[in-house]
Amino acid sequence: MNSAGGAARWTDADRTEQYLGPVLRRRGQVVPGTADQRLLDTRGPSDWLHQDPWRVLRIQSEFVEGFGALAELGPAISVFGSARTAPGSEEYELAVRIGRALVEAGFAVITGGGPGAMEGANRGASEAGGVSVGLGIELPFEQGLNEYVNIGMNFRYFFVRKTMFVKYAQGFMVLPGGMGTMDELFEALTLVQTRKVTRFPIVLVGGDYWRGLVDWLKHTMIGQGKASQRDELLFQVTDDVDQAVELVTKGTR
Template sequence: MELRRSQADIPQADQYLLDTRDREDFTHTDPWRVLRIQSEFVEGFGTLAELGPAISVFGSARTRPGTVHYDIAEQIGRLLVEQNFAVITGGGPGSMEAANKGASEAGGLSVGLGIELPFEQGLNDWVDLGINFRYFFARKTMFVKYAQGFIVLPGGLGTMDELFEAMVLVQTQKVTSFPIVLVGSSFWSPLIDWVKSTLLGEGMIAEADLDLVSVVDTAAEAVDHIMAGLSDRNGRRRPPTESM
């Protein structure tokens, strides 16, 4: 389902789910929503079950074509396909569109996992295999379940949410460890410095948690770090990398 113009202003499924106000309409009750949630998981699992090796690429929907970050995302999509990976994005514009474009033009499988929002609507034109979700948590499950690693370009709150969720899942061993690569040292350095000085400095994380992510500046470095991280996970020797 895609909502545009006036229809985009209606309450969203996530809003209905998290809103505690009473509604008598059966289609707005929690038991009914369980069936809707189940259907999203069934569709996601069924559609992506035979996807094969894939990397999830996150980044801002506001990144403009022709900018450095857009060009890097496009290069990342192409390079991942050359390494026989499918590319999974949020299916929207900006960095997501760029990664999908690079993957599609390289002849690989370009996947978009969209979300019902009152803005940034619709899957971009470079998505070959797309699913639209109502619920963020169902969508996030697909990002993690079907990816062997994450590449994260500069972005806003949604990108930060996806990044930190991935880090928590690895830290708590809820998933088999996979590489997480941040692209753009000038963008990410202030955050990394804060993590070191404040979170680590005040004992909120362990020093080993600093190794959860690596920071690079080019598309080639990002894909190289993904390959190195997967080699390390599979028990083969991994070349030195720069982490936090």
């Protein structure tokens, strides 16, 4: 103990007992400083930012933010389609009509938030006065969320984003698309097939585009016993917007 101007000053060396949160340390186990001091004063290596324990916390934070943003969304349908669909094209206008029709049926619209068919569905939903959700993903060539999104999030991790597409939607509507669209489609098919989700309608829009895939599923995959005959019932195909909306929303409330 030191004395200065009559006031006692204690140093770490004088301490024989120390509480660190719920932990008690005595005698030789006393450590210098406090937890706050070590947090605020330390300027150590930043390698921990790139280690798995920190990634787990970032993954957790994405789930928390996603759940918080979408928990009160209400009935919704996830719409998928190609980011390469050209504005003004027939497929783009189809997406706009689908977004509008879903809102008129009382549903919010969830997309990947990008351009092309996703933008079209968000545009239809937004212009119809509905809730237009965009769930983006961090990619090297990502263009950001389209202007018609009114609730948006960007994710680092595909699997967190996929969870949001399924958890907060009552069904999937799938327009012509590429690898990302196929990924979401088969993720949903697998979840329904394995009964990880119940009552989850999946509607493919655009018979000409999907015909080759559907034939392969029926005649090759199912035909060779790699899937069950009943798996043909996991999805439906249509070209009609009104029928697509009826199929994807029927019995989902």
